[in-house]
Amino acid sequence: MxxxxxxxxxxxxxxxxxxxxxxxxxxxxxxxxxxxxxxxxxxxxxxxxxxxxxxxxxxxxxxxxxxxxxxxxxxxxxxxxxxxxxxxxxxxxxxxxxxxxxxxxxxxxxxxxxxxxxxxxxxxxxxxxxxxxxxxxxxxxxxxxxxxxxxxxxxxxxxxxxxxxxxxxxxxxxxxxxxxxxxxxxxxxxxxxxxxxxxxxxxxxxxxxxxxxxxxxxxxxxERLDRKSFVDLAATAAADRGVDMNEQSRDLVALKFAGRPRLLESFLEAATSKRVALQSYREVERLYSKELLEGGLGTYFDDNFARAASEPILRQKLYEALYHTIGNGNERFRLETLRERLGVRPDIFGRMIDILSVDEVLDVNTGAAQVSDDEILRDFLIARHRASTNIGSLAVTAAQTVTNALKRAPKLVASDYRRGAALGMTELLLDFDMQRVPRSLLDYRLFRENLKGLSASEARSQIAKEGEQMTLPLVAHAAPIVDHLPEFGEPTEPDRAVIAVGFADRSYSDESEIVWFAAEIDSKLEADYSLTREWVDRLDTVADKLGYSEHKIWLIAPEGFSDGALDLLAEQGGFGSSRKQAQLLREFLHGGSPAKSEAYEYEIVIPIGEETELIAVHAFEEIARKYAFPPKAVNQIKTALVEACINAAEHSLSPDGKIKQRFSVDEEKVVIIVSNRGMRLTDRMPIRPEAEGDDKRRGWGLGLIRSLMDEVRIESVDDGTQITMVKLIKPSA
Structure with a gap:
């Protein structure tokens, strides 16, 4: 600066x-x-x-x-x-x-x-x-x-x-x-x-x-300033103008003006000129009401509307038309209907709509519009309607404006605090990319049995040793449910209930497409059957409305779930997790458990053909010798590696003619990933029991690999196939 x-x-x-x-x-x-x-x-x-x-x-x-x-x-x-x-x-x-x-x-x-x-x-x-x-x-x-x-x-x-x-x-x-x-x-x-x-x-x-x-x-x-920057701006602007404002009022003011410095500064200028202290919600909302009805805030919106409709009679008709749309749930309306109501020529109306759109009074799209989602604008339209129809005196309008604003104030601030404390479900789900993760990071029953009550470091250490794993889906898109279904906006904050759409594997096929409904729910203790049933029914209803007949439900409650609630979720093929689990899951996805032993990685790329898989075998023998792998394990891994390379070479139609191998070795295991570009396994003809020749041998080869290794995963990636093989080892004496 x-x-x-x-x-x-x-x-x-x-x-x-x-x-x-x-x-x-x-x-x-x-x-x-x-x-x-x-x-x-x-x-x-x-x-x-x-x-x-x-x-x-x-x-x-x-x-x-x-x-x-x-x-x-x-x-x-x-x-x-x-x-x-x-x-x-x-x-x-x-x-x-x-x-x-x-x-x-x-x-x-x-x-x-x-x-x-x-x-x-x-x-x-x-x-x-x-x-x-x-x-x-x-x-x-x-x-x-x-x-x-x-x-x-x-x-x-x-x-x-x-x-x-x-x-x-x-x-x-x-x-x-x-x-x-x-x-x-x-x-x-x-x-x-x-x-x-x-x-x-x-x-x-x-x-x-x-x-x-x-x-x-x-x-x-x-972009509009983020919350922290705007709160800092509000505090600085108030101090510069000598406005006495406490932290609670500062947060409310920052939320009311939502990243709009011009309106914030107009409001604080009014506080200075009127010598108003902002030490409570009441003082904030009283000044807000005065400024909206007779001060700078009202002038700001009046000027916007005057640019769109310079004639006072036309402007008042516009106020009234928009007021009645927000009174009816702010539903979208046809622009032609508004033009007929105002009685203006198409050319004048077109210019009017351009101005109202640019000034963010209206959200316009393909011949229809609705009033922008702006609480101050709505309050302005209500106030102008009351003034024009003589519904009570100015004092009555001011009283209603300030009391309505005061009713909203605690909810607005509480909603912000909830957003700040939210896990960020959208971002978390977008991290899902076919990772293998300990099942206890999603299954609360396992977490309660094995990890609950442990310190953070103890939990991480235990997670690193856990044997029961599961594969996350590949999430292609995630967004709040309210973005799909606006009427869902009432029960929860937008990012606390999310739909994630993706695939169970990398085949990107209709059969592998999957939908997850994830939601944070509130419960002081373990969420019970009744609360869980309510949320399951609510999310099932959303799924039906959106046409998602097959879906999974993942609920997260601060303290986890009761046994009855977990049984209900299991019947649905879903999961129940505690907030701690979700935090550990995010940590795991962003770098894994720090308690894991250090792994050493080696990579080799070989051309396809002419028995080049033997080069990979010789490379692995050198790695095995360095870490003193037991001979039996070495022979099993060598055989599996040869079969994996042969599988990658045959039928892949690889455009670059290369096979990549990556060896990751730690004190407990060796992980080998063999990958190639070209035809994916899921794109090839399925192996039938009656298949003969090479097709039958390939099925036999994959079975051999599974029999030799402790864990085998075969995945279709964007442009080819990846085989991951895990062998648990103990160095020879």
Missing amino acids: STRTAKPLLARKHPDKFVGRDAELDRLYLRAVSDMGSGSIHLSGRAGTGTSELLRQLYDRLFFEQRFVVPFYYSLNSRDATAYTATANYLYQFVLQAIAFRRQEPGLIASAPDICELETLSPINDVDWISRLCKACKNEGPLNDERSFIRSSLSAPFRASFAGGFRAFVIVDDLHQSVNLENGRVFVDEMVNIAGRSGTQIVLGSRSRYSMKSIAEQRIDV
Whole structure:
């Protein structure tokens, strides 16, 4: 983070107060100052996430911290009204900022001299190109057509950099505002086209939902700040403004404004101006109600709607129409129905919907829409409805707004605490990739018998020695159940109930497709039969609605499950686990048990054919000699290795003609993996009992391998087959 002492120039806050965006800012800054040639970046973010402040911070840093790249920042503004006016302002701003940078006089930008003054202020070595641009600002207009003027003016920084012998870094922000301008799309299209062929680096900034053809070499999507960063921002912003706010209120405020610095700072500014302390939920929600009804929060949404519907009567009709959709469960509605209700022409309505979508008032998709999932927006629409229909006085509306918000506050914070304590079922299931794991990591009955009550280190040591194993499925996709079935959202937090879809093996066949339903459930003691039955029935109902007739259920409770509950899950072919088991499972999948003895690995690749399997055998003999394997085990392993190599060579149609072997040796066992590319076993014809010749011999060979080794797994991988053979050994004396 920067520690410069200069006042912000275009940025709205000092760089030391700009929280949570260091990585994005450093990336853009390095791109600007490094000699990386031409290229453009499209930076986008959701409304209120601070993308514009990020670009303003970038401009300030380029202005103050280096001398060889001329920075230029321009923000498209709805007050420009037309694309022509916006282009003229763009040209003027470039001349102004370029002179201020070359003179190192940041105050010149705020003074906004007229174009005649600018010409006299230019440094001597810049007079020629600045004079030409000043002349263009004074005289040039739509001589032939407006588009030619726009194209010529937008390319001015690039011509100037060539004429002046310097590099320029151009930042054009808020391109989504083009929907508010007459011929705004022309401005955007020409800017994008110039960015594609220019020798100057450009950053184009817009809202995430703004649709534009992008030729950018890079796209950076600025996500909303994570919870910790936003909590830190809330605490810093409150302290800077002298707002007395405790930790509980800080957490509530951070959750209410959900990664939107602009709304957060507006709220805290109000607390400062009204001298309100935020030491309780009540104080937070009382200020929230006032700001929504008469202050900055209400103004923010009023401005959004005014851009979409400038006429007050039309705007009020829009408020009412959207209010009634949220009153009916916020179901999706046809856009044409809304247009007819408002009584506006298709062209006006199309522009209205574009603005409401970009401003995240509506979620629009294929001719339908619904009000965005935003608690503050919903409160705003309810308040405006009550005000317009005279349902009680302003005091009554304020009372209802604050009491409803207070009812939500504890639930909102509790929900966040639950999310923070959740295991992260989606990420855990996505780690499932055909691993062999101790069964006690999923089966609570085994865990209770063998591991419960042990310390963490003792449990890990015991897990490393466990003999009973199981194979996890390969999970291709996992997502919260609520993403599949929105009505499931009430019983639990989204990531505490998940559907995972994948395969039982790597054949990727219809027969091997598998579905797991996994859920964290709450129980102070071992979950009993009744609670488990409730969850099993609930998940079975979801499976029926989604058409998953065959599925497994995996439930996780803090303290595990009673015997009756485990019997119920076993009848369903499912599992019951404690939270501790799930944590140990994640640890195991992310590197295994640290108590396992150290293994030494060797690899060899041999070509197929001409008895090259004997080379593998000789290599293994050297490994066996090094670790003093008993002779009987050595002979058994050699025979199994030869059979595995022959199996890999025959019928695989290997494209590279290679067989890979990996030997992993520790003090207890040797693990040999033989793999090859080509036809997978599951893709070949199944071996029939009556098969003759080579097919029959291959079936016999695989049986021989199983008889010689302690464990054998044959798996189809993405492009071939893998045979894993395990032999338990004891070094000879």
